Amino acid sequence: MKLATWNVNSIKVRLPQLLEWLREAAPDALCLQELKTEEAKYPRAELEAAGYASAVSGQKTYNGVAILSRTPPGEVVAGIPGFADEQKRVIAATVRDLRVVCVYCPNGQAVGSEKYAYKLRWFAALRDYLAAELRRHPRLAVAGDFNVAPEDRDVHDPKAWEGQVHVSEPERAAWRALLALGLKDSFRLFEQPEKIYSWWDYRMLGFRRNAGLRIDHLLLSQDLARACTSSSVDKAPRKLERPSDHAPALVELDQSMLA
């Protein structure tokens, strides 16, 4: 089983690339972030024609998340229960026998800003939510754009980024609090090449210079981590004309090890 996540930065603009990537990569389920559209304008029919059902939580202009699945997603829950938030950043669904939580974590803008405080509050609420989800669902995957580069090796230029938003110690502590629940960063289950990132700035030839951050992640519960056979980033869509600034990340789970 193949599970993936991709911040598409506008599903309207990226739909042709998304359809092409679904054809090529053929994931069983895909978490999307930054749809930047309301549900009424979500391209549900086109994705159904491509073989994918959708659970969607959208809004105009900003945010918006979806879970695509070859099988109809069940028990759909939008948002973090008990955490009032206008911003559509979270959707959860049951895909086959997996619980999948799709997240678009806040950017945080700048350390010390109001948005940064919101980011940390939001992560605390996410941690509590995932703790409860883990108790209900031993087979839990949390996939999305976390807007945190967990370690310096996830940063192209740690010196330049030191203390900045996405790498600051409180943000990394919020990330580690998720791991402390028993979730594993699937990417680090395996030996990986150096300088693998999932986001590159549109400016300054960021992609060409590989000046990136690894901020898109797939977290797996112990049960799923045991069945995980690979975790990677697919840079190919970032090379296309008019790309998203994020690349898809994906894991493969061995069905027989899940049984």
Place this chain on the structure above:
DNA sequence: ATGGCTACGATCCGTAGA
């Protein structure tokens, strides 16, 4: 050089992203 791109929704610039 603290900018530089891209998307959006409103125009013909401001907000936001990371």
